[in-house]
Every structure is written in C-alpha cells, then in structure tokens.
Amino acid sequence: MKRSLKAIILAAGKGTRMKSLxxxxxxxxxxxxxxxxxxxxxxxxxxxxxxxxxTGYQAQEVENHLKERYFDKPITAIxxxxxxxxxxxxxxxxxxxKGFDGTVLVLCGDTPLLSGKTLSxxxxxxxxxxxALTVMSAIFEDPGDYGRIIxxxxxxxxxIVEAKDANEQQKAVKEINAGVYCLQWQQIAPAFFxxxxxxxxxxxxxxxxxxxxxxxxxxxxxxxxxxxYEIYGINSRQHxxxxxxxxxxxxxxxxxxxxxxxxxxxxxxxxPETLIGQDSVVYPGCILEGENxxxxxxxxxxxxxxxxxxxADDNVKIIQSKVSDSYIGSNSTVGPFAQLRNHAExxxxxxxxxxxxxxxxxxxxxxxxxxxxxxxxxxxxxxVNIGAGTITANYDPLTRIKNKTRIENGVKIGSNCVLVxxxxxxxxxxxxxxSVITKDVPHSSLALTxxxxxxxxxxxxxxxxxxxx
Ligand code: UD1
Ligand code: CA
Numbered sequence: 001m002k003r004s005l006k007a008i009i010l011a012a013g014k015g016t017r018m019k020s021l022x023x024x025x026x027x028x029x030x031x032x033x034x035x036x037x038x039x040x041x042x043x044x045x046x047x048x049x050x051x052x053x054x055t056g057y058q059a060q061e062v063e064n065h066l067k068e069r070y071f072d073k074p075i076t077a078i079x080x081x082x083x084x085x086x087x088x089x090x091x092x093x094x095x096x097x098k099g100f101d102g103t104v105l106v107l108c109g110d111t112p113l114l115s116g117k118t119l120s121x122x123x124x125x126x127x128x129x130x131x132a133l134t135v136m137s138a139i140f141e142d143p144g145d146y147g148r149i150i151x152x153x154x155x156x157x158x159x160i161v162e163a164k165d166a167n168e169q170q171k172a173v174k175e176i177n178a179g180v181y182c183l184q185w186q187q188i189a190p191a192f193f194x195x196x197x198x199x200x201x202x203x204x205x206x207x208x209x210x211x212x213x214x215x216x217x218x219x220x221x222x223x224x225x226x227x228x229y230e231i232y233g234i235n236s237r238q239h240x241x242x243x244x245x246x247x248x249x250x251x252x253x254x255x256x257x258x259x260x261x262x263x264x265x266x267x268x269x270x271x272p273e274t275l276i277g278q279d280s281v282v283y284p285g286c287i288l289e290g291e292n293x294x295x296x297x298x299x300x301x302x303x304x305x306x307x308x309x310x311x312a313d314d315n316v317k318i319i320q321s322k323v324s325d326s327y328i329g330s331n332s333t334v335g336p337f338a339q340l341r342n343h344a345e346x347x348x349x350x351x352x353x354x355x356x357x358x359x360x361x362x363x364x365x366x367x368x369x370x371x372x373x374x375x376x377x378x379x380x381x382x383x384v385n386i387g388a389g390t391i392t393a394n395y396d397p398l399t400r401i402k403n404k405t406r407i408e409n410g411v412k413i414g415s416n417c418v419l420v421x422x423x424x425x426x427x428x429x430x431x432x433x434x435s436v437i438t439k440d441v442p443h444s445s446l447a448l449t450x451x452x453x454x455x456x457x458x459x460x461x462x463x464x465x466x467x468x469x
Pocket of ligand 1: 010012013080086109145147160162177178206207235
C-alpha cells in the first residue's frame with residue numbers, strides 16, 4: 001500500500017548572506033537552481049501527492065520559476081509574509097493540510113545536494129518506525145552554524161538547539177540538524193500553535209517541535225545520514241562554490257569509474273545529469289551543465305561550455321566551443337571556437353569548424369561548414385560545402401522576421417557569400433565566392449553576383465613614376 005506523503009519546501013528567506021538581488025533559492029548550481037535540485041529529489045519519491053513551497057522574499061520570481069519549470073507537477077506556492085522563522089513558515093501550510101492524515105516531509109530550499117535515494121530511505125525509515133516525528137542528522141567535525149541535536153542519556157533525542165542559543169557544552173556537540181523532517185501531520189500539527197519566538201533570533205523555530213514532541217510523549221526519532229555532504233546548506237557564495245565543486249567531483253568520480261577519462265578533474269565541472277560514454281576524454285576547462293548525453297569515444301574540450309539539453313552520439317569531438325540545446329551525430333566535429341544553440345541539429349560526419357555559429361538549423365550528413373560562418377534558421381542538405389565566411393542573412397530588422405535559407409544536397413557555396421533569406425539553393429548548384437544571393441538558384445547551376453575582375457597592367461610602375469616626378 002502506498003502511504004500518503006506531502007512535502008513542504010521552505011524558501012521564503014532572503015538569504016541575506018548571499019548579498020544578492022536574486023532570491024537565494026534561484027541561484028544556480030550546475031545548470032539547475034537550488035530549489036529545482038530540492039524539488040527534483042522530492043519528485044523522485046514515488047508517492048508525493050503535493051509539494052508545497054513556502055515563498056516570501058521575491059515570492060513572485062520564485063513562483064514564476066516554479067510555474068515555468070513544473071507546470072505539470074502538483075506544486076502549491078504559499079506566501080509567508082513577513083518571515084518569522086522556519087516554524088512560522090511550516091505553519092503557513094496549516095490550512096492546506098487540514099484533515100491530511102499522512103506524512104509531511106519538510107525540507108529547506110537551500111540544501112541542493114540531498115539525493116532522492118537518501119530522501120526515500122529517510123521517509124521509509126520514518127514510516128516503518130511508527131514515529132510521530134523523525135529528524136535527519138549528520139555528524140560534523142566542524143558543526144559551525146548548524147542546530148545541534150541534543151540527546152538524552154539513553155541516546156534518545158531530547159531537543160534541537162540552534163548554534164546561536166547553545167551553551168558551550170551544547171556547541172561542542174557534533175551531531176547536527178540537517179533541516180529535514182518527517183512529521184505525522186495529525187500528531188504534530190498542534191505544536192505549531194504552541195511554539196514561541198522566545199530565543200536569540202526572536203523567530204519561530206521549526207526545531208522547537210522536537211522538544212514539543214518529546215514532552216508530549218510522542219515517538220521522536222533521529223535518522224543519521226552517511227554522506228554528510230548531502231545536507232550541505234547554502235547560506236553564502238562560499239557555500240555555493242563549495243557545493244558546486246562537491247556535486248561535480250562526485251559526478252566525475254562516478255564517470256571515471258564508468259570508463260571516462262578526465263585529464264584534470266579539478267579543472268572541470270560536470271552536472272550530475274550529464275551522461276558520458278566509455279572511453280570519452282574530457283579535457284581541462286570543460287563546464288558541462290544541465291542535462292546532456294555524450295556517446296562513446298567522444299572528445300570534449302579543452303574549455304568547452306555545454307549549457308544543457310545536448311545530445312551527442314559516438315566519436316563526437318567538441319573543441320573549445322559553446323553548445324546548448326543541440327544534437328550532434330556520430331563522427332562529427334565542432335570547433336575550435338564554434339557555437340551551437342537553439343536547436344542546432346547536426347547529422348553524422350559533419351564538420352563545424354572554427355568561428356562558426358549554428359542556430360536553429362539542420363545540417364545533414366557529410367556537410368562541412370569549416371570556417372567563420374553564420375548558419376541561422378537554415379536547412380543544409382547532405383554533402384554541402386560552405387566556404388569560409390558565409391552568412392545566412394536570416395533576420396529582417398524592419399519586420400523582425402527570421403527567414404529561412406534552404407541549401408539542398410551537394411550544393412557548394414564559395415567563400416564570403418551572403419545568402420539573403422528567404423532563399424533556396426537547389427541541389428548541386430554552385431555559388432561563386434563573394435556573391436550576395438537574393439534570388440533562388442536552380443539546381444546544378446552557377447550563381448555569381450560579383451563584379452568582373454579588372455586588370456590594369458603595370459599599375460605599380462606607373463604610380464611610382466608619377467610620384468617621383
Ligand atoms: C536551519 C535550522 C538549523 C539547521 C539548518 C540546516 C531552524 C531554526 N534552524 O537553520 O537547526 O541546522 O537549517 O540547514 O530551523 N525560511 C523560511 N521562512 C523563514 C525563515 C526561513 O521559509 O521565516 C527558509 C529559508 O528560505 C531556508 C530555510 O527556511 O530555505 C532555512 O532557513 P535558514 O535561515 O537558512 O536556517 P538556518 O539558520 O540555516
Ligand atoms: Ca540554511
């Protein structure tokens with residue numbers, strides 16, 4: 001039987017220590033926002049019927065982000081204004097949860113490294129134990145600002161004390177509160193009417209429900225996690241950098257175990273959503289963000305920036321380039337210094353060379369765009385050769401319309417041509433170097449728009465003679 005589960009994610013705080021105009025939870029970590037990472041882990045649990053996000057500071061921005069990213073998911077945003085503490089934040093969900101007779105999983109929007117696997121073990125342990133409340137903890141050598149788990153002599157949990165409220169003895173405790181809780185809502189809900197803001201920060205502390213639960217004689221448990229890094233909370237830019245490095249390092253370790261080479265792992269960042277096939281080599285300076293797939297024997301880098309939604313088949317080479325939202329077929333090469341974006345579809349055996357930009361275009365097999373070209377809103381057939389410095393002039397700034405260029409199989413475009421869209425170059429046609437093409441070119445013909453070459457013989461001699469007179 002599936003047991004009913006709702007999640008509450010606390011995301012109303014300003015994140016003062018970030019010193020940012022952006023709400024803390026909208027800061028990015030390897031291609032996803034902090035809150036996306038938390039929500040994605042929550043939705044890895046298979047029985048979540050609602051995810052409530054408590055918003056406050058710049059609520060509208062957070063809500064817009066959620067709507068855009070999770071339009072098809074059961075997410076409810078609830079405003080907490082003013083922000084009176086984590087206990088007050090959960091209390092805001094009270095009306096929504098009236099009559100709910102299941103488990104409420106509470107998490108913070110600023111702990112992006114928590115895995116779906118750990119959450120699932122946590123929820124299962126809580127539900128199997130029959131506890132009214134379970135707190136997630138970790139053992140830290142340097143417990144810093146985290147709340148401390150204070151245990152009774154027999155090992156049972158007694159309460160949580162915030163670092164700011166702790167005495168020396170409590171401060172020395174190394175077991176810390178991860179800020180993740182499972183509550184049996186019907187049993188714990190009354191606590192939110194009783195907790196007070198009588199503490200160092202003058203806030204309603206969510207952590208006070210532990211003490212409350214123990215005093216009521218309810219079964220109150222602690223679940224200690226193994227991978228400490230997972231509960232890492234982001235409160236500053238230093239924390240964000242640290243978390244980014246940690247997440248990337250774990251991913252790189254896993255990929256190396258699967259047979260991928262990293263020449264200099266410490267100089268490489270890889271999102272956990274990036275899959276890379278066996279015997280691929282990743283050179284230093286690569287940043288691979290978001291969701292990507294690379295096949296076997298790929299070569300990435302040096303200094304390649306992958307922004308997400310990239311799929312590349314086997315034997316693809318991308319050198320010193322920027323790629324996002326694109327597909328690259330097997331044996332194709334991109335770069336150095338190229339950019340593929342906005343739905344570039346590159347088939348197999350294609351060469352996209354140096355200083356070439358491809359945007360929203362389809363490039364078919366064995367076609368070369370080798371140097372200094374812009375291919376935008378275009379269809380390129382197979383076996384096409386695009387000479388250096390060719391531009392598809394797709395944009396009409398007066399109408400603001402982007403027009404299409406169609407270049408069919410076997411076409412050869414000479415160097416330094418402008419193809420003014422909308423225009424079609426039919427199969428096997430040739431365009432002479434330096435041409436500006438404004439009309440369709442029929443198949444197998446040659447189009448040329450340049451001036452005939454003039455030659456003035458002995459011009460240099462004549463000029464010099466004139467100067468010396
Ligand atoms: C909290 C815990 C602490 C724990 C730590 C783990 C409390 C009182 N303390 O401390 O024991 O070790 O998390 O990371 O709970 N928020 C709101 N509304 C508010 C206040 C905060 O939604 O009124 C949100 C914040 O946006 C944030 C989360 O709650 O996502 C945690 O708040 P934060 O101020 O970062 O708490 P910590 O001091 O880290
Ligand atoms: Ca925090």
